[in-house]
Amino acid sequence: MERFGPGNTHEVTNQVPPLANYNLFSSDAALAAAVGREGAAWHSEALARDGAALTTPDVLALADLANRHTPELASFSPRGERIDALEFHPAWHTLLSLLRREGLHALPFSDPQPGAMVARCAGYFLHAQLESGSLCPLTMTFASIPVLQREPALFDTLRDKLYSREHDPRDAPLDQKISMMIGMGMTEKQGGSDVRSNRTQAIAEAGGGRGAAYRLVGHKWFFSAPQCDAHLVLARTDDREGLSCFFVPRFAPDGSKNAVRVQRLKDKLGNRSNASSEVEFFDAYGVMIGDEGRGVPTIIEMANYTRLDCVIGSAALMRAALVQAIHHARHRSAFGRHLADQPLMRNVLADLSLETEAATVLFMRLARAFEDTTNAPEERAWRRLVTPAAKYWVCKRTLEFTGEAMEVWGGNGYVEEGPMARFYREAPVNSIWEGSGNVMCLDVLRAMEREPDAAQALLAAWRDVAQTHPALNAALEGLLRALTSAPETREASARRIAQQIVLIAQGVLLAQHAPAFVADAFIATRLGDGCGESGRVYGTLPASFDHQAIVDRAFTG
Known part of the structure; x- marks a missing residue:
């Protein structure tokens, strides 16, 4: 029988080594076959490269860091100015940089070709095995592009920033940034999934209608990723017209912080690396997207x-x-x-x-x-x-x-x-x-x-x-x-x-x-x-x- 001395009570055995340095793509036979079958074989080499890069110990550590050091909200500056600034651990921004580098926020739109959607979804699947919270703003940005493309005048001013493969973490007006992210603000306290019960009001600055400027007054009970450069928001222009959709930027046209006040961040069970919030609109600036009253479609x-x-x-x-x-x-x-x-x-x-x-x-x-x-x-x-x-x-x-x-x-x-x-x-x-x-x-x-x-x-x-x-x-x-x-x-x-x-x-x-x-x-x-x-x-x-x-x-x- 082995005898241990002071300070040495046992030998550590039968513990499993950390799983690292394997290839997320090439070790997944079903995924690799589907990429070729569904039309994205041209992207297999890039997926294999990314699949290996995502399992190095340094990259795997990012997921743990981003979830242990959760976002913090600073409502005011040291001088008492309302700033609603969010601070993230650097791991969060590194995760978003990795996602953006692979074009997972825009690939089928920025680089259209047969199989582009399949390639993007396969790449998203690899990154989603690393960390989940960073996917939220990326998904919303991706999903907003086909909606914004239907507003040519607005989209022309956003295209390069939406398609950029460089993550820009700065909280600044859009004209000062390299890239942008889009969030969503749909649900309110009284309705949840029943968005038709929303009561947030939008008042036209002038004539109103599609492409016109409005001022929003109301709230959102779940406002995803409040640090995004803009959000798509549902609000009413008239009780008879139903809900309309609005593009609400983080900064107003004059360069000031838009009047979207973050009341608090949600204390969530999971998805902790990502910020979810409650907000109120105090005459917040927004532009109508789509036809009036057609916000839900x-x-x-x-x-x-x-x-x-x-x-x-x-x-x-x-x-x-x-x-x-x-x-x-x-x-x-x-x-x-x-x-x-x-x-x-x-x-x-x-x-x-x-x-x-x-x-x-x-x-x-x-x-x-x-x-x-x-x-x-x-x-x-x-x-x-x-x-x-x-x-x-x-x-x-x-x-x-x-x-x-x-x-x-x-x-x-x-x-x-x-x-x-x-x-x-x-x-x-x-x-x-x-x-x-x-x-x-x-x-x-x-x-x-x-x-x-x-x-x-x-x-x-x-x-x-x-x-x-x-x-x-x-x-x-x-x-x-x-x-x-x-x-x-x-x-x-x-x-x-x-x-x-x-x-x-x-x-x-x-x-x-x-x-x-x-x-x-x-x-x-x-x-x-x-x-x-x-x-x-x-x-x-x-x-x-x-x-x-x-x-x-x-x-x-």
Whole structure:
């Protein structure tokens, strides 16, 4: 028996080395295949370069630093002037610089070419595995571009700053900056997701209308990233006209700080590196975007892009948690064997691996649909119908998924010194932001009612694949029956319908593009007999499936 002296009580053994210096892109077989399949093979080299750069110890440390040292609000200067300044840890700005350097804020618009949206979404997925909070202002900036492009006079003054690949952290008027970020201000205390209940008023300075200057009076209960150089805001010009959309810059035209007062920063469960706030408008300057009274349709276009990023961000959290869990299991021993060599743990890891591959092929297929220019009915259905369903289902799955992956780590996963606790705290936000689960599921039903030709084209395409997979075909027939039920029944079943849409979409994509041992396991356990049971947890795959092959495919690092 080894004897230890004073101050030396034990030897540290069987602890897992930190996961670093692997390639986020080349170690992900499903992602690499999807990049080529969906039209962005030309970007693979850049993705591989970025995938390696993001896992160096120095870069990985940025995520921890940005979340430990959260933003601070200084309402007043030392002289008592109202400044509403925000201070971030330097890690935050480095993260935004990395995102911007890869063009993830604008790539399909600044460098349009076939596959640009797919390339951008794949790159976003890599960075979302590093840190989540820095994605918020980047996503909003990205989603604002197609809206602002419809205002040529305004967009001409913003284009270069929106497309710039250099992050400019200075809090200064736009004419003094190299680049800019755009935020959003939609929800108010009394309404939340029901933005039509908003009461903020906009009063025209002169004639009013599209492109005219207004003064806003009111509040926003959630004002995302208040340090952004401008926000898109909903307000009323007239109770009869409904809501209009306004471009509200951080600085007014005369160079003074615009009258948007930050009341406080939100103390959030997760996404802590990013500032979210409550604000009030005291005759704040804004310019009307789009037609008067058409603010909600104007913003919905922006929301479609942000919802896609919610899907990608959640898929990335699952991927990051899975890779950490597999790495841990391959290095940690218990009861005489590595965890990864124990049959039940292999089952858990294989089940988690199926979930991540299904999420990956889904968001990559959505990315291709978002860059479609033909307006083909099937592509419209992927964008308009599958996107909100995916936003509902993938984001929901991430909550349970990150908890299961944390459990693989045991007690070490529950402490804040490792990444698993942060992943878990990040998981709920994408289910809530840009529309909660019920909002998404009801939006799926509306999309099917408004674009029945698109829905039929999608279902017909799925039927061609499903006919060769009995469980998939049976699930599709069940979905068709649910869609023809009475309206009240459909609404009450909206979550079940959205869930089935996503699972069938994932099953079809895996049947088309994944190895049979992946596709068959997913379809059998997500769509086969008994899979509607609410009590199913990860790690319940039948023993007949090749768990080891599924795990090895998931992470080759």
